[in-house]
Amino acid sequence: GVRTKGQILLFSDTTVFSMTFVGPPDIFQFQSLAENAGIVGPHACVEHNGVVYWMGQAGGFYLFDGTVKKIACSVEDFVFTTIDDGDLGLNFDAADVIFAGYNSLFGEINWFYPKAGSNQIDRVVTYNYLEGVWTIGSLARTTYYDKTIFDNPYASAFDSSAVPTFPTIQGVTNINGATTLYAHEKGNNQVNNSATTAIVGSIQSGDFEVQTQDSTGEFFIKVRRFVPDFRALTGNAQVTINLKDFPSDTEASSSLGPFTVSPTTQKVDTRARARAANLKIENTTTNETWRYGTFKADTQIDGRR
Numbered sequence: 001g002v003r004t005k006g007q008i009l010l011f012s013d014t015t016v017f018s019m020t021f022v023g024p025p026d027i028f029q030f031q032s033l034a035e036n037a038g039i040v041g042p043h044a045c046v047e048h049n050g051v052v053y054w055m056g057q058a059g060g061f062y063l064f065d066g067t068v069k070k071i072a073c074s075v076e077d078f079v080f081t082t083i084d085d086g087d088l089g090l091n092f093d094a095a096d097v098i099f100a101g102y103n104s105l106f107g108e109i110n111w112f113y114p115k116a117g118s119n120q121i122d123r124v125v126t127y128n129y130l131e132g133v134w135t136i137g138s139l140a141r142t143t144y145y146d147k148t149i150f151d152n153p154y155a156s157a158f159d160s161s162a163v164p165t166f167p168t169i170q171g172v173t174n175i176n177g178a179t180t181l182y183a184h185e186k187g188n189n190q191v192n193n194s195a196t197t198a199i200v201g202s203i204q205s206g207d208f209e210v211q212t213q214d215s216t217g218e219f220f221i222k223v224r225r226f227v228p229d230f231r232a233l234t235g236n237a238q239v240t241i242n243l244k245d246f247p248s249d250t251e252a253s254s255s256l257g258p259f260t261v262s263p264t265t266q267k268v269d270t271r272a273r274a275r276a277a278n279l280k281i282e283n284t285t286t287n288e289t290w291r292y293g294t295f296k297a298d299t300q301i302d303g304r305r
Contacts, residue, residue, distance in 0.1 A: 005050040011039035013057045016068055034068035043099035053109045075134045079125050089116035101144035105185050112141050153184040188289045202282030209276050210301050222302035223272040228261045229296055235288035237261045239281050243274035
């Protein structure tokens, strides 16, 4: 269950109920709000500003703002199934460890969950309710707490084979493992004791094709060059133009790519040609961060074969 404005929401694995106080001394009214919208685990819900968000037992994500609604999710197959290549799926047998957390700095709801084949949390799916955008990532966190007293959210990661190092404990071993506490949304790298590693991230567009008056995807598209339009770029960014000739093909980078773009790069020659292309931007090393604007490319129709 979770408290929200004027009531308490109660979840089973199939149904959502409301529990409302109607009179003294302890009289409550219960009402079924939605069938087939149950919760996947007891901690997979979070409330913010009168809206409750949760991960569904049968797949999908839901919210309650007076009525139960299913949230449109662009990564639902990736999180819940292994239908497509690369979909990691969810280990429903370990669903009791799934939990949700709210990030007030960016208007995000995070669900931390174990992928198929794992009994411990190693993935996160994030919903930015301000922009209606979903992101996914690899992140092993066992607790999460939003910024309140401190300026950053804090989360912990458990390692069953690690030895605690703080404070100093005489005779401690790795029998019970150890937990590391992380400050989130701080800097561009992950710092664990003295080890600094990159927080690798990427964003990838959908396919774009040549559209004519009569058809879409019949003609090849030729991408001669593109102009980087980074609103902010620290370090370098790696840009890949992925190509495929038919929907069933496996996409592959253009022959000259991936391309390394620096803050001084004015244009990039690509020699990319296919029926469908998409753009991927990523950072791969430490001290890299970027904000991207609009993809500007020199393209033309280039035949049917």
